[in-house]
Amino acid sequence: MDLVIRNARVLLDGDIRPVDIGIAGSAIAVIASHLDADARAIDAEGCLVVPGMIETHIHLDKTCILDRCRIEEGTVAEAVRETARAKRSFTVEDIYARARTTLERGISHGTMRMRTHVELDPGIGMIGFEAISQLARDYAWAVDLELCVFPQEGLTNNPGTEELLIEGLRRGARTIGAAPYFDSDPRAQIDRIFAIARDFDAEIDMHLDLADSADGMQIEYVCRKTEEYGWGGRVAVGHVTQMSLLSRKRFAAIATEVANAGVAVTVLPSTDLHLMGRSHDHAIPRGVVPVEPLRQAGVTCSISTNNVLNPFTPYGDGSLIRIANLYANVCHVSRPGDLAGCLDMITTSAARLMRLDDYGIREGGPADLVCLDAGSAAEVISALAQPLWGIKRGRPSFTRPRPVLHVPVN
Structure with missing residues (x-):
């Protein structure tokens, strides 16, 4: 395993499920509720992860x-x-x-x-x-x-x-x-x-x-x-x-x-x-x-x-x-x-x-993933959820950090 995405929310079989996603090379190796793996990890922090x-x-x-x-x-x-x-x-x-x-x-x-x-x-x-x-x-x-x-x-x-x-x-x-x-x-x-x-x-x-x-x-x-x-x-x-x-x-x-x-x-x-x-x-x-x-x-x-x-x-x-x-x-x-x-x-x-047969979040599928700052598919659209990061074929492709509010200290 080269990379583990932890605490992701993924749409599987019509339901949103909390999972870890293990990536080996350019492919998704395993999807499980929890993975014990000695690999680099990215915390999705409960956000929705979708295919690219x-x-x-x-x-x-x-x-x-x-x-x-x-x-x-x-x-x-x-x-x-x-x-x-x-x-x-x-x-x-x-x-x-x-x-x-x-x-x-x-x-x-x-x-x-x-x-x-x-x-x-x-x-x-x-x-x-x-x-x-x-x-x-x-x-x-x-x-x-x-x-x-x-x-x-x-x-x-x-x-x-x-x-x-x-x-x-x-x-x-x-x-x-x-x-x-x-x-x-x-x-x-x-x-x-x-x-x-x-x-x-x-x-x-x-x-x-x-x-x-x-x-x-x-x-x-x-x-x-x-x-x-x-x-x-x-x-x-x-x-x-x-x-x-x-x-x-x-x-x-x-x-x-x-x-x-x-x-x-x-x-x-x-x-x-x-x-x-x-x-x-x-x-x-x-x-x-x-x-x-x-x-x-x-x-x-x-x-x-x-x-x-x-x-x-x-x-x-x-x-x-x-x-x-x-x-x-x-x-x-x-x-x-x-x-x-x-x-x-x-x-x-x-x-x-587009007749793409190599698409979707599944074991053996391509590690093309986008993390969205939302908890559900509906919220992505209604709240214009920001993409936070992407992984293309198992390697990072972009990062968009969340905005930070600078609250004044009294």
């Missing part, structure tokens, strides 16, 4: 560019336009430096797995891919970083983009994305993405149905394609803000269809709150899909950050707990079980979305 948090949907390549862009309309179209303009001056070194800033913030908040979307098109070529690939190698000690290549500015209407997506998959990306609402032929883009994914045995993670009205939704078409290709469990869709505008009956019908097809859903509350409802002057729709009904229908769901400090989302500190708390506020989440579900959507459910 998972960012399922983020854009590291275009983070931290607010100083290069204008936000006057706050619309999706403006965000794409301003980012496309800024991309013309991107370099490998520039992308790496900005992405590193955001990645390190995420690590310090307990993120240990991450899927980042990387834009490929004739304008930027493979520059973003090269920068983020290098970042993944350099920070493998703290985070497992997966690349998802995708066509932000269109596919069928942007010649040369498909070849770059294929190049990215050939060079190691295991996921392909999409943004059909920016294509002149949305369904043709969806068709091509499924075909390419089949050719490369790749996962699919789409930006989908990001709009202020329910017109032109593609979620049902994506479900049909998922079933046609036998890709159930391997397709995720992010945003789907249009679903937030549906009647309860229509929502329930689509939720059943999504569950049956095996399509996962990622909610991106910070971005969707910023971008949606810009065309309304009252009763403004917020665009954040309530996922509790989806989860009850059997849909795998995650909550994620999406963008940080750019025209799509001019906010962000890398904290998934903050994003989950934001979602809870917007969607009226208050019952303890539902609050605990928010933590699940940035841990275990997120791992299921």
Whole structure:
């Protein structure tokens, strides 16, 4: 035994239990109520210890560019336009430096797995891919970083983009994305993405149905394609803000269809709150899909950050707990079980979305652990619990000491 985590509270078989966790090398060797072991020890002090948090949907390549862009309309179209303009001056070194800033913030908040979307098109070529690939190698000690290549500015209407997506998959990306609402032929883009994914045995993670009205939704078409290709469990869709505008009956019908097809859903509350409802002057729709009904229908769901400090989302500190708390506020989440579900959507459910079979606190599992300053899963979300420390593959990855109040002495 190399390390023992003492006095931890861990969610096991649906219950919070006080345990000691013994670590040997990079794996969890034993979980017991008490361990007698002559090894270095860390006292969790009764705090909740969870597996490393998972960012399922983020854009590291275009983070931290607010100083290069204008936000006057706050619309999706403006965000794409301003980012496309800024991309013309991107370099490998520039992308790496900005992405590193955001990645390190995420690590310090307990993120240990991450899927980042990387834009490929004739304008930027493979520059973003090269920068983020290098970042993944350099920070493998703290985070497992997966690349998802995708066509932000269109596919069928942007010649040369498909070849770059294929190049990215050939060079190691295991996921392909999409943004059909920016294509002149949305369904043709969806068709091509499924075909390419089949050719490369790749996962699919789409930006989908990001709009202020329910017109032109593609979620049902994506479900049909998922079933046609036998890709159930391997397709995720992010945003789907249009679903937030549906009647309860229509929502329930689509939720059943999504569950049956095996399509996962990622909610991106910070971005969707910023971008949606810009065309309304009252009763403004917020665009954040309530996922509790989806989860009850059997849909795998995650909550994620999406963008940080750019025209799509001019906010962000890398904290998934903050994003989950934001979602809870917007969607009226208050019952303890539902609050605990928010933590699940940035841990275990997120791992299921990414098809991670080496995840979770169990004997023989990876020693990827985060200690949270809370006693329960619900408290993590309701009180914005601070991550205190993290262990990645058995070695420390970050520490965030508790604040100290300097009470005056009379």
